[in-house]
């Protein structure tokens with residue numbers, strides 16, 4: 047057992063920002079960062095397009111707030127959004143001071159670009175490798191603090207909870223197979239999203255919803271799990287993202303007839319040059335839904351990897367592509383053997399982001415004393431039913447910092463020592479891992495088969511469009527898969543980098559998360575943002591202007607309750623784009 051004041055789980059953007067905030071808030075505290083991958087391999091590194099914060103003279107905090115609120119289809123908490131837009135510019139400037147090379151205008155001012163659903167230009171960027179530079183800046187800053195100890199490539203399997211309070215985690219050191227408790231007076235979950243629950247996603251392999259399941263099993267509810275974002279432009283087959291920045295710089299979406307089809311979907315009219323309200327910069331939910339309608343009309347192109355439309359960047363020319371979108375050109379050349387300077391890019395919607403997550407307040411606190419969460423794992427919520435592109439990176443910073451400060455305060459005052467119950471739990475977990483998983487060699491089921499079936503079940507039942515029949519079928523299938531997981535085999539008994547064991551643990555977490563998504567989607571009998579029910583077409587503010595909260599009940603099934611949405615200044619209205 048090793049002890050720290052605060053344990054941060056996750057070394058991505060949110061985790062590093064939280065850790066820095068903790069030691070800056072109280073230099074006496076020592077912090078553990080436990081991460082299943084080396085921090086620079088966290089998914090934040092792959093963010094391309096940029097980070098939104100008000101800086102231009104013609105912009106205002108209220109406009110950023112309103113775009114976020116209407117983009118969320120009024121399901122966000124407006125007090126959280128107000129704090130977010132107010133603190134985001136300071137966070138991005140702070141990163142500049144720590145060394146982040148933001149792209150600049152010729153006169154030296156910070157450059158901003160347009161982004162989907164944002165009616166002003168406010169997305170800061172570092173070419174189209176924003177996440178790499180942002181994460182690197184945070185990582186190198188964190189290295190200054192000797193109070194931060196890193197546990198790189200340690201996999202957290204359980205939260206330690208006693209008398210309704212969190213005391214740390216149990217983790218496996220992947221290089222040795224050692225199973226150990228890492229205790230702390232507060233824990234901050236920064237474990238990112240859960241895109242791998244779906245078969246076709248922009249998310250890295252490591253995004254398996256571990257932190258959501260850890261909190262859920264420990265009794266902290268998850269919020270708004272039915273809201274799953276599809277990004278309109280993924281490369282077919284790999285799901286690799288072609289950033290929205292490609293459309294912000296003036297890219298067009300064309301159907302099989304070469305027609306800019308978005309003009310038929312109430313998202314604006316075609317414009318020859320990039321303009322803020324151009325239809326290609328509609329919000330992601332609407333643009334992805336338009337693709338499904340084009341497919342139904344037979345206006346998409348069939349490929350061995352499913353139907354596609356085209357992203358056209360040819361008119362931008364090599365100079366703009368090479369300076370503003372170099373990574374897009376690199377990805378297309380390497381993965382599709384297509385040069386966007388001369389050729390059309392085939393694209394289709396792909397699962398991208400999780401609006402829901404661990405229910406927290408505006409300071410990252412969950413209902414479980416000592417447990418905090420920030421970043422994609424958490425639901426504060428500023429994203430409601432649909433996140434606007436480029437709001438997530440500043441969210442990690444603003445709420446990573448807030449959660450860090452709140453956890454530091456809690457750890458400074460909280461009771462110190464975990465009691466015997468915590469030690470017993472850690473021993474229990476060690477036994478479970480040794481006996482139930484590492485020694486499970488005679489099962490009849492394979493982890494990979496169950497995972498593939500789960501992913502296809504989720505796409506079929508809880509994809510861009512859902513209805514009661516598909517969701518009920520999905521819930522039944524997930525129950526069956528959970529039973530089969532109990533009979534799954536882990537053939538690899540080695541201690542050193544046992545990736546099969548990790549795959550088994552990740553699958554178990556994903557099954558939990560998938561069940562909560564389907565349960566919440568079934569209960570929400572309306573269509574809002576990214577949650578579109580073909581059997582309940584309209585938005586129903588009377589019944590469903592509420593967050594879903596999902597708890598794990600005693601029988602091991604999800605139980606859904608509701609929580610009012612916080613409205614401060616912007617009463618619900620129609621979402622209007624392109625007018």
Ligand SMILES: Cc1cc2nc3c(=O)[nH]c(=O)nc-3n(C[C@H](O)[C@H](O)[C@H](O)COP(=O)(O)OP(=O)(O)OC[C@H]3O[C@@H](n4cnc5c(N)ncnc54)[C@H](O)[C@@H]3O)c2cc1C
Nearest residue numbers: 056057058059060082090095096202238421422436438439
């Ligand atoms: C391809 C892509 C492009 C994107 N582009 C943009 C963009 O341009 N702008 C924008 O605003 N947003 C963008 N996003 C979204 C945004 O990047 C993510 O939401 C955000 O980076 C998530 O950061 P995080 O710190 O919450 O989690 P992550 O960066 O995913 O980090 C999670 C951390 O948790 C650790 N972890 C997880 N489980 C465990 C466990 N069981 N034990 C120990 N450690 C664990 C991992 O090791 C990792 O360090 C993009 C996302 C993708 C996928």
